[in-house]
Amino acid sequence: MARDKSRVLLDVKDLRVSFDTYAGEVQAVRGVSFYVNKGEALAIVGESGCGKSVTAQSTMQLIPMPPGRIKDGSVMFNGKDLTKLTDRQMESVRGSEISMIFQDPMTSLNPTMKVGKQIMEGLIKHQRMSKSEAKKKAIEMLDVVGIPNPDKRVEQYPHEFSGGMRQRAMIAIALACNPKLLIADEPTTALDVTIQAQILDLMKGLQRDFDTSIILITHDLGVVADMAQRVVVMYAGKVIESGTLDEIFYDGQHPYTWGLLNSVPRLDTNAKEKLIPIEGTPPDLFSPPKGCPFAARCDYAMPICREEMPEETFLTEDHFVKCWLQHEMAPNIENPTKIKRGGK
Amino acid sequence: MSEKNLKDRKNLIEVKNLKKHFKVGRNQILKAVDGISFNIREGETLGLVGESGCGKSTTGRTLIRLYEATDGDVIFDGMNIHKLNRKEMKNFAKQVQMIFQDPYASLNPRMTVGDIIGEGMDIHNIRKGKERTAKIYELLETVGLNREHASRFPHEFSGGQRQRIGIARALSIEPKFIVCDEPISALDVSIQAQVVNLLEDLQEKMGLTYLFIAHDLSMVKHISDRIAVMYLGAIMEITTSKHLYEEPLHPYTQALLSAIPIPDPDIERSRNRIILEGDVPSPINPPEGCKFQKRCKYAKDICREKAPELREVKPDHFVACHLVK
Amino acid sequence: MAELSKDKFVIEGKRTSDAESIVRPSLTYWADAWRRLKTNKMAITAMVILIIVTLFAIFAPILSEFDYRTGDLLEVNRQPDAEHWFGTDELGRDLYVRVWEGTRISLFIGIVTAMLNFTIGVLYGGISGYVGGNIDNIMMRIVEILFSIPYLLWVIMLTTVMGSGLFTIIVALSIAGWGGMARLVRGQILQIKEMEFVMAAKTLGADAGRIITKHLIPNTIGVIIISVTFAIPTAIFAEAFLSFIGLGIKVPYASLGSLSKDGTRMLLVHPYQLVFPSIVISLIMLSFQIFGDGLRDALDPRLRQ
Numbered sequence: 001m002a003r004d005k006s007r008v009l010l011d012v013k014d015l016r017v018s019f020d021t022y023a024g025e026v027q028a029v030r031g032v033s034f035y036v037n038k039g040e041a042l043a044i045v046g047e048s049g050c051g052k053s054v055t056a057q058s059t060m061q062l063i064p065m066p067p068g069r070i071k072d073g074s075v076m077f078n079g080k081d082l083t084k085l086t087d088r089q090m091e092s093v094r095g096s097e098i099s100m101i102f103q104d105p106m107t108s109l110n111p112t113m114k115v116g117k118q119i120m121e122g123l124i125k126h127q128r129m130s131k132s133e134a135k136k137k138a139i140e141m142l143d144v145v146g147i148p149n150p151d152k153r154v155e156q157y158p159h160e161f162s163g164g165m166r167q168r169a170m171i172a173i174a175l176a177c178n179p180k181l182l183i184a185d186e187p188t189t190a191l192d193v194t195i196q197a198q199i200l201d202l203m204k205g206l207q208r209d210f211d212t213s214i215i216l217i218t219h220d221l222g223v224v225a226d227m228a229q230r231v232v233v234m235y236a237g238k239v240i241e242s243g244t245l246d247e248i249f250y251d252g253q254h255p256y257t258w259g260l261l262n263s264v265p266r267l268d269t270n271a272k273e274k275l276i277p278i279e280g281t282p283p284d285l286f287s288p289p290k291g292c293p294f295a296a297r298c299d300y301a302m303p304i305c306r307e308e309m310p311e312e313t314f315l316t317e318d319h320f321v322k323c324w325l326q327h328e329m330a331p332n333i334e335n336p337t338k339i340k341r342g343g344k
Numbered sequence: 345m346s347e348k349n350l351k352d353r354k355n356l357i358e359v360k361n362l363k364k365h366f367k368v369g370r371n372q373i374l375k376a377v378d379g380i381s382f383n384i385r386e387g388e389t390l391g392l393v394g395e396s397g398c399g400k401s402t403t404g405r406t407l408i409r410l411y412e413a414t415d416g417d418v419i420f421d422g423m424n425i426h427k428l429n430r431k432e433m434k435n436f437a438k439q440v441q442m443i444f445q446d447p448y449a450s451l452n453p454r455m456t457v458g459d460i461i462g463e464g465m466d467i468h469n470i471r472k473g474k475e476r477t478a479k480i481y482e483l484l485e486t487v488g489l490n491r492e493h494a495s496r497f498p499h500e501f502s503g504g505q506r507q508r509i510g511i512a513r514a515l516s517i518e519p520k521f522i523v524c525d526e527p528i529s530a531l532d533v534s535i536q537a538q539v540v541n542l543l544e545d546l547q548e549k550m551g552l553t554y555l556f557i558a559h560d561l562s563m564v565k566h567i568s569d570r571i572a573v574m575y576l577g578a579i580m581e582i583t584t585s586k587h588l589y590e591e592p593l594h595p596y597t598q599a600l601l602s603a604i605p606i607p608d609p610d611i612e613r614s615r616n617r618i619i620l621e622g623d624v625p626s627p628i629n630p631p632e633g634c635k636f637q638k639r640c641k642y643a644k645d646i647c648r649e650k651a652p653e654l655r656e657v658k659p660d661h662f663v664a665c666h667l668v669k
Numbered sequence: 670m671a672e673l674s675k676d677k678f679v680i681e682g683k684r685t686s687d688a689e690s691i692v693r694p695s696l697t698y699w700a701d702a703w704r705r706l707k708t709n710k711m712a713i714t715a716m717v718i719l720i721i722v723t724l725f726a727i728f729a730p731i732l733s734e735f736d737y738r739t740g741d742l743l744e745v746n747r748q749p750d751a752e753h754w755f756g757t758d759e760l761g762r763d764l765y766v767r768v769w770e771g772t773r774i775s776l777f778i779g780i781v782t783a784m785l786n787f788t789i790g791v792l793y794g795g796i797s798g799y800v801g802g803n804i805d806n807i808m809m810r811i812v813e814i815l816f817s818i819p820y821l822l823w824v825i826m827l828t829t830v831m832g833s834g835l836f837t838i839i840v841a842l843s844i845a846g847w848g849g850m851a852r853l854v855r856g857q858i859l860q861i862k863e864m865e866f867v868m869a870a871k872t873l874g875a876d877a878g879r880i881i882t883k884h885l886i887p888n889t890i891g892v893i894i895i896s897v898t899f900a901i902p903t904a905i906f907a908e909a910f911l912s913f914i915g916l917g918i919k920v921p922y923a924s925l926g927s928l929s930k931d932g933t934r935m936l937l938v939h940p941y942q943l944v945f946p947s948i949v950i951s952l953i954m955l956s957f958q959i960f961g962d963g964l965r966d967a968l969d970p971r972l973r974q
Contacts, residue, residue, distance in 0.1 A: 022696075022704060047532040048503070162623040163396075192395035192559060194620045197603035201619055219532050222562075222605030225612045245609045263537035264607050265566035267589065274544070275566065277537030279488075279683060281502045296684050304677035329678045410868060437874030450865035454698060454887040463883075464873040496695055513869065 009213050010036040010059070010181055015073035017051075017058050020066060026286045028054040030237035031073070036181065041207055041214040043228035043245075045221065045260065047282055051237040052217050056183050059215075060098055061090050078180070096126035099174035103186035105166035109158040115142075115169050116154025119176050126177050141172040145202060164195035168202065175206060183215045188223060200226055221264055225249065230318065233257050236283050236293035238309075243319030253313075253321040256294045258335045292324065300325060300333050353385040356521060356553050357407070362416035364399075364406045374628050376402040378577035379416070381654070384521075389547065389554040391568030391585065393561055393600070395624055399577040400557045401445075404523040407555065408440045409433070420521070438468055441514035445526035447506035451498035457484075457509055458494035464517040483512040487542060504535035511542060521553045528563060540567055561604055565589055570660075573597050576627055576635040579654055583661040593663045596636045634666065642667055702891070705967040712963020715956040722953060726773040735763035737770040738921040746939050755945045758931060768945050771923040775905045775950070778839055778924070782904035783897050785843040790850025791886070791893060797851065798858030799881055809855070812848040820845030820907065824916055833919055838911060842904050853896055857889040891968035898964055902957035909950060925950040 017029040029051040036042045044052045057063045059075050061082060075082040082093065094100075102108040110118060119141055120134035129137065135154065142150035145168040158166055167187065174182055184203070188196040204227060207214055216227055224231060224245070231248040233241040233256065241254040252258055259278040280297040283289050289296065295305040304324050313326035325333050364377040376399040384390045392400045405411045407418055409425050418425045420436070428436055444450035451460055461480050465471045471479050481491040487508035498506055507527060514522055524543065528536040540563060546552055558564045564571060565585045572582040573596065581594040592598045602618040620639050625631055634652055637643040646666050654664040696704070706712055730737060735753075740761035749756040755764035797808040823841040831837050861867065867884050875883075905925070911917040912926030920927075925946045932943030 022701075047534055164623050192624070193561070193603040194395060194599060195623065197605075197617055197619050200605070201617070220605070221533065221607035222612075225607050225609045226605040249607070249609050260534060261607060263534045265537075265540075265562050266608075267562040267565060267601070267604055267606055275537040275541055277541055278534040279538065281505060281535075299682050300680050301682055301684070302678050302680055307677070324678070327678065329675055331678065331680060333680075405868075408872065410871060434874045437872065440872070442869065442872045444865040444869060446865055450869055452866040452870075452884055452888070455883070463870065463875070467874050467879065497697065500695060510869070513873075517873065 007037045008035050009038045009078065010215075011074075011076040012055070012059060013074050013076070015055060015058060015075065016071040017054050017063065017068060018071055019068045021286070024286060026284075027288060028068075028237055028285055029058065030285075030288065032234070032237070032239050033073075034232045034239060034242060036213050036215060038180070038213055039207070039211040040230065041216055041228045042230050042232060043216045043218060043224040044232045044234060045218060045224055046234035047219060049282055049285070050234045051285075052234050053185055055234070056100070056185055056215060056217050060094060060100055060183065061085070061087075062094075062100070092126065095122045095179070096177040097179055098181045098183065099177070099179040100183040100185065101167070101170045101174050101187050103189050105163055105170055105190065108170055109166055111158050113157070114154065115156055115158060115161065119154070119169075119173050122173065122177050137176065138172075141176050142169070144175070144206070145169070145172045146198070147172075164191055164198060167191060167195075167199055171199075171202065171206070175210070175212070178210065179212065181213045181215065183217070185217045186219075187216070189218070189220070196223075203227065221260060233260070236288060237285055238293065238322070240294065240323070241321040243316070247316065247319040251315075251319070252335065253315065253319075253326065254294075254323050255298045255300050255325070255333075257321075259297075292322075302330065353387060355383040356386045356421060357384040357555075358417075358419040359383065359407065360417045360419070362403070362406060362418060363414040364402050364411055365414045368628060372628050375577050375630065376627060377406060378630075380574075380577075380579045381416075382572055382579060382582055384553060384555060387547070387551050387553055388569040389556050389567055391564035391571040392555060392557045392574060393559060393564050393571060394574035395559060397576075397624055397627060398574045399627070400559075400574050401525055403574070404442070404525050404555055404557050408442060408523055409436075410442075434468075438517050439519050440521045440523070441517070441519040442523045442525060443507070443510050443514050443527045445529055447503045447510065447530055448498075450510050451506055453498055455497075456494065457496050457498065457501075460498070460509060461494075461512045461516055464513065468517055470517065479516070483515055486515065486546075487512045488538070502535075503531050504538060507531060507535075507539050508542065511539070511546075515546065515550075518550070519552070521555075524554055524556045524558075526558050527556075529558060529560065536563060543567065561600060562606075573600065576625065576630050578635050578651075579662075579664065580636065581661075581663045581665075582654070583658075587658075587661050591661075593657065593661070593668045594636075594665050595640050595642055595667075634664075698891075702967040706963055709963040709966065711959050712967075715959040715963070718952060718956045719960060722772060722949065722956075723776060725769050726776055729769035730766050730773065733763065733766045735766045737762060737766045737923060746935070746942075748939075749941055756939070756941050758942060759935065764928075764942065764945060767923045767928060768925075768949055771925045771928045771946060772949055772953070774835065774918060774922060775908060775925045775953070776901075778835065778842070778908045779901040779905040781839050782842045782846060783900040785839070786847040786850045786900050787893065787897050789843070789847040791854050793847070794851035794854030795858055795881055795885065798855035799862060799877065799885065801859070805855070809852070812851055815844065816848045818845070821911075821916075824911060828916065833916065835918060835922070838908055838917060842907055846900065846904065850893075850896055850900070854889060854893065857892055858885050861885055861888050895961060895965045895968060898957060898961040902954045902961075905950070906954060925953075 013033045015029055015032045019026045019028055032055050044055065046052045054063060058070055059082065070083055082090065116135060116138045119138040123129045123134040123137055138154050139150045142153055147153050147165060147168055161169060188199050191199060200223065203214065206212060218224060228245055230244050231242065232239055233248065233254065235256050241248065241252065241257050248257060249261065252261065262276040263278060265275055278297050283293050291307045292305045292309055295301040298305065302324055310322045310324045312320045312322055314320045324330055360381050361379050362377055363379050366374045366376055368374045380403065392403060394400045402411065406413050413426050423436065425436060458480050461483055462476055465476055465479065480494055484491055484493055489505065489508060501509065528539050531539060543554065544567065547554065556564060556567055568585045570582060571585050571588045573580045573594065575596050581597050588597065589601065592601055599618045599620045606612060622639055625638055631638045633649050634647040637647040640647065652664045652666045654662050656662050657668055742761050744757050744761040746759055747753055747757045753763050753765060755768055757763055793808065797805045820841060823845050827837045827841050862885060867880060870880050870884055908917055908924060909926030909929065912924050913930045918924045918927050928946035929943060929950065932946060935942045
């Protein structure tokens with residue numbers, strides 16, 4: 001696979017993360033590989049518990065250890081393997097080269113510290129700015145993320161900000177040091193739709209203007225269609241399909257990808273059709289099933305699926321899927337309710 | 345599901361000028377619900393949408409008298425709910441139920457799933473002993489779980505499974521009307537469809553009436569026959585879900601629809617979004633006149649002076665906006 | 670891939686029953702708490718010590734040939750030896766029996782006071798929190814007023830009315846102590862009663878009694894138990910202090926406090942008379958503290974995973 005190595009910013013290979021609990025080992029991430037190009041937005045989608053958040057947190061070495069531990073794999077970022085860095089070295093990467101924004105803007109800001117000061121912290125630490133320089137930059141950042149009266153707002157505390165404003169402030173903190181990669185873990189899930197539209201608009205603008213790469217973790221496929229260039233679909237701690245946005249939405253190959261797309265009602269279609277849910281519940285990763293983890297919920301499961309995990313099949317340079325239906329002996333199955341290009 | 349013929353059905357619930365105000369602090373009043381009127385017909389699903397803080401959950405709770413109304417009436421099947429005495433209330437409680445938003449907080453962590461589902465029957469002395477157990481098993485199977493789950497505790501289940509347990513609990517006393525208070529907001533998309541399908545099946549089988557509260561317009565549009573859009577304690581627009589999507593008349597409804605991302609890359613690329621400026625104002629100090637005027641790009645002088653009435657501009661299409669002819 | 674045969678590629682479809690099954694072992698709240706407590710070595714050691722001390726307090730005086738009240742004037746102030754394990758006091762009474770008898774009374778005071786605090790506190794706090802509004806306001810003001818009077822004052826007042834003794838101490842300590850429990854329970858109830866499962870019970874038509882007993886109390890019980898565990902040593906220590914300053918248990922009865930007080934008088938000549946009761950009281954206090962801490966880690970739902 002000849003993909004342009006020089007454009008790759010982050011390359012995660014065979015990442016395995018487990019948590020030790022009372023009942024035994026929970027294998028949250030089971031051999032995940034993906035990459036992010038410079039200036040690109042990659043979406044990681046999947047249901048809760050599929051390991052998408054743990055993957056992102058492990059990339060930044062943010063999972064609590066113990067109970068968590070990174071068992072295997074590498075996270076290459078700009079030529080460094082982040083899993084091999086010491087805590088001290090990692091601290092200088094976090095916030096300056098990679099930043100993260102979280103789902104809950106209420107708890108991810110420090111309530112006892114002025115918003116301006118929280119933006120300045122990183123600037124003073126990583127970019128060795130003086131206090132007055134940092135403050136000027138903080139005001140500038142608040143302006144960039146669209147907070148009105150930024151010179152007044154820097155002096156305010158988080159509780160004086162509304163939910164949407166806090167998420168903007170979080171983005172301002174994350175982007176202050178001009179990171180190369182922004183990890184957004186469900187950045188709009190806690191927000192109302194009109195505010196979500198504001199934030200997505202803002203993130204797209206920032207990606208364009210600053211050439212920041214984004215990893216967007218979400219379960220909202222609408223947000224994915226709006227924001228991302230490439231998509232990684234995760235299920236039960238594994239990547240089961242990956243490709244460009246159009247490849248996943250219009251030419252998805254995994255029955256789980258079909259299921260995800262089919263279970264969302266379309267605002268723009270009128271027929272009052274029954275939704276097609278994915279029946280059942282994802283497997284408990286305390287004892288992941290043998291074979292393909294989706295087999296128990298898959299309409300097209302075959303005996304082989306319950307025995308062995310399928311290998312990757314590449315359809316294009318970027319698009320691969322792990323499914324036995326790709327095997328030459330398997331029957332030819334088409335997505336029954338494919339979205340046609342251009343909708344309707 | 346085909347479009348139901350709802351025009352000639354009788355009203356199960358009539359809400360007249362309902363108000364619910366909360367005291368906050370010393371002298372401030374939070375007008376969560378500020379004079380709303382609507383009705384729900386027998387067997388239909390009325391969707392209630394709006395952003396957080398618009399009063400949609402308070403409406404649902406005041407409707408079944410979990411909160412006492414500050415003013416106004418709720419007529420359910422001929423009874424004025426806020427005037428019932430204690431005994432009549434217990435009887436009313438058998439006819440209405442609620443499904444809650446947070447699948448983690450809505451089940452008592454110290455009770456087994458069987459006891460959670462059986463509680464309604466215990467309270468109303470409906471079934472005892474073997475009959476009760478049989479009913480619990482039947483309900484578990486109705487919502488797609490199995491009887492082994494009855495002896496388990498809530499924390500052993502996933503969010504979607506818990507939400508189905510919540511539905512089984514609501515069904516246990518065979519109500520006529522269920523308030524679904526954001527029942528899918530906390531769930532994954534694939535699981536949302538399971539719950540919504542279940543609710544639709546149950547409605548068909550048991551002739552239930554729903555008030556479906558949510559902030560996700562695409563799911564509300566799917567499940568509802570009619571939709572009411574709320575903003576800051578007032579209803580902005582009520583109409584059939586078809587009309588609402590094809591012909592949204594209120595500027596707020598238009599912005600709300602436009603803000604929803606559609607899971608189709610081609611459409612997203614070609615879409616021009618209406619992005620509303622600013623945040624929802626505080627319901628403690630709502631703007632004068634039309635509640636939406638501060639964020640409305642069409643706002644005129646009259647909007648700042650007088651609150652618009654909800655009026656029928658087309659058959660079955662009500663809008664509260666001065667500018668809609 | 671020669672071993673893959675055609676029949677492995679026949680579509681069977683989903684097995685939803687597999688997808689709904691729960692693979693983790695079932696754990697009730699109590700089993701889970703016990704599992705966590707077991708891993709805490711310190712807490713388990715403390716619990717074992719408390720059990721041993723209690724067993725001694727119950728059985729040692731019964732099994733011994735000596736009586737805690739009658740002394741042998743020929744055997745005054747004897748050092749510990751094979752016959753009198755803890756020695757004898759200035760009246761020739763066997764200290765081994767007196768220490769365990771004292772432990773028994775101290776534990777009795779601790780447990781009875783804690784139970785009274787528990788009962789009154791849970792009822793009062795439960796009602797106050799559940800009813801809320803003005804009634805809650807008034808009830809909490811009353812607690813504050815009671816709380817502002819130090820327990821020493823209660824003891825002195827009650828002693829003048831009822832005379833001194835075991836009963837007076839228990840009443841005084843209970844009056845002064847239940848307020849804390851009431852506040853704790855009220856706080857918990859206020860928090861839990863807003864939760865959706867309580868609202869669900871109300872929607873089902875549950876009355877106040879059912880909501881309190883089935884929903885509110887079971888969800889506060891962990892915090893209540895922890896608080897009771899800490900209330901016992903507090904009461905024991907309070908009694909010891911009262912006895913030490915001469916307001917407590919009267920002769921010929923003994924408590925660990927009164928024994929320590931007698932011991933201090935002989936400190937320079939016969940130090941063992943202070944050492945034994947002090948060791949026992951310290952052991953009890955320490956064990957209750959460590960056990961209580963362990964219990965808190967085990968029961969506190971916020972730390973549950």
